[in-house]
Amino acid sequence: MSINRRQFMKGALTAGMAGTATMLGSSNAFAAVHDPVGEAQADLFRKFKGNVILLPSKYGGYVQAMDPSVPETLAWYPYGLYGIDMPIPHHIAAMPSADPYKGFDFYQTMQPPAAPYVNENSPEWRNRGDFKMFKMRYDGSGKQNSITVVNDISATTGMALGVHVSIGVGENANKYVAFADGQKDMVLITTIDDNPKIVKAFRADYDPIARQLNVSQVFPDATTGKFDYIGRKGMKTSHEAMLGEELMPADPTAVFVDAFTWHPTLPFGAILIRRLGCCAIVDTRTWEVVALLSTAKGAPDNFxxxxxxxxxxxxxVPSVLTPLHEAGFITSGEYFLACNNVLQNNIAVYRSTNEDPTKWKKENFVEGFGTKFLPLHMGNVPDSRFAYFTMWARKPNNGYICKVDTKTWKVTAKWDTGPDPHTCDCTVDGKYMTTVYSGHQAGQSGIVFINIESDKIEARLPCPGGMHDHVVVPESWEGLKYSRSTSV
Known part of the structure; x- marks a missing residue:
């Protein structure tokens, strides 16, 4: 039997395609979402299906979207493409998506590298970088996933802030996003559309002579409709204060505003003020400041x-017993928790159900952390049974993650996940708490998955680039209540 070259090639190609189909199955490695069936790791990681995690690399200058169920990076975006010299992606928050594999929006803040941790490691970076806020978009609808910039919100509004970002929930859901910055002591709230509108802005200033805090609304220029706080304009201090630096600010009016967190059920938000150990409660119906919580043990409930x-x-503000760093509401909104640190290492527990925030009272404190470990970030779970906290420590100490029972306000579990631990965020099914550690921007770094019921570490994945923050994309506006918007 003879066979010509055309027949041979056709037969070989057909056989090859059949073999490839057998090996890869119906979903292959060239699809935008990979199916790891048949791969050795598939059984271990399939439990994380449905979760897409955003991880901004503070030193690497990029953000990646990770699918831990494969595991693989779905897409990544280097902010240098936007023309920023030495970008420092800082904090992040994600909009809800019923199918995050197909697409979702998220927000990213950025700060200049002129911070002490950079000065220690790379002093040549001090005058580089920029303050920025971006609305970003992940698109997984085609064969090639992508992340793109939707809007440079700092350029659109004229105000550039570089610390926490949080998206409105509850009565403020599907309306607003808030940005904050501790070098400028400002908060900006905008709409969430692709071309955002300015809703309200605040500035906080301390008067050290009168011992008073002024919280003021600030307004854009009536002619341009924009502020004049682009880049480094408006800075009080040259860098974001490290823990402990609240005690000796270079500018006596500085208070180191950290974030704006949203009440999950009532129309309120909290401006977190690190230096003075207090939180200004804002009525989001009128944008009036209605209370100033004083979170230290031994201090009054309100100033x-x-x-x-x-x-x-x-x-x-007659006296300050301790600074704070990070605070927020549990998922139910029943309690507002504040991480006091530096002078007092405890977590204040306010009951926050009263519609008059001046009547919110401290009911308890989570204690027992000593002087080495400082309460820092907070993570929620859907049913509010537990709250998770980062206990940060200066190198060479590692720090740890702890789990707190919200009935007894006692620590029930601890994990030394790795050096320089940071944010905690729950998976969409409420089964696992994720947490990142960054190795002080140079050493070991990764993401850890902790089983909420068994307290067992289920998985650990590498995350190079010093992840200072991360977020699991929530599946709904209700799910956003236990994402990083009610707490930071």
Whole structure:
């Protein structure tokens, strides 16, 4: 039997395609979402299906979207493509998506590298980078996943802030996103559309002579409709304060505003003020400052309002027993928790159900952390049974993650996940707490998955680039309540 070259090639190609189909199955490695069936790791990681995790690399200058069920990076975006010299992607928050593999939007803040941790490691970076806020979009609808910039919100609004970002929930769901910055002591709230509109902005200033805090609304230029706080304009301090630096700010008016967190059931938000150990509660129906919580143990529940003059609220702050760093609401909204640190290492527990925030009272404290470990970030679970906290420590100490029972306010479990631990965020099914560690921007780094019921570490994956923050993309607006918007 003879066979010509054309017949041979046709037969070989057909056989090869059949063999490839057998090996790869119906979903192959060239699809935008990979099916790892038949791969050795598939059984271990399939439990994480449905979760897409955003991981910004603080030193690497990029953000990646990870599918831990494969595991693989779905897409990544280097912010240098936007023309930023030495970008420092800082904090992140994701909009809800019923199918994050197909697409979702998220927000990213960026700060200049002129911070002490950079000065220690790379002093030549001090004058590089920029303050930025971006609305970003992940698109997984085609054969090639991608992440793109939707809007440079700092350029659109004229205000560039570089610390926490949080998306409104509850009565503020599907409306607003908030940005904050501790070098400028400002908060900006915008709409969530692709061409965002300015909703409200605040600035906080301390008067060290009168011992008073002024929280003021600030307004864009009436002609341009924009602020004049692009880049480094408006900075009080040259860098974001490290833990402990709250005690000796270079600018005596500085208070190191950290974030704006949203109440999950009531129309309130909290401006977190690190230096003074307090949180200004804002009524999001009127954007008035209605209370100033004083979170330290031994301090009153609220600092008193001295006066309101126009769009400025002045509160008496006669003494500061401790700074704070990070605070937020549990998923149910029943409690507001504040991480006091540096002078007091404890977590204040406020009952936050009253519609008058001046009546929110401290009911308990989570304690026992000693002087080495500082409460830092907070993570929620859907049913509010537990809250997770990062206990940060200066190198060469590792720090750890702890689990707190919200009935007894006792620590029930601890994990030394790795050096320089940071944020905690729950998977969409409520079964696992994810947490990242960054090795002080140079050493070991990764993401850990902790089983909420068994307290067992189920998986660990490498994350090079010093992840200072991360977020699991929530599946709904209700799911956003236990994402990183009610707490930071």
């Amino acid at each position: 008193p309002l001295v006066k309101q003059s126009g769009f400025t609220w002045t509160f008496a």
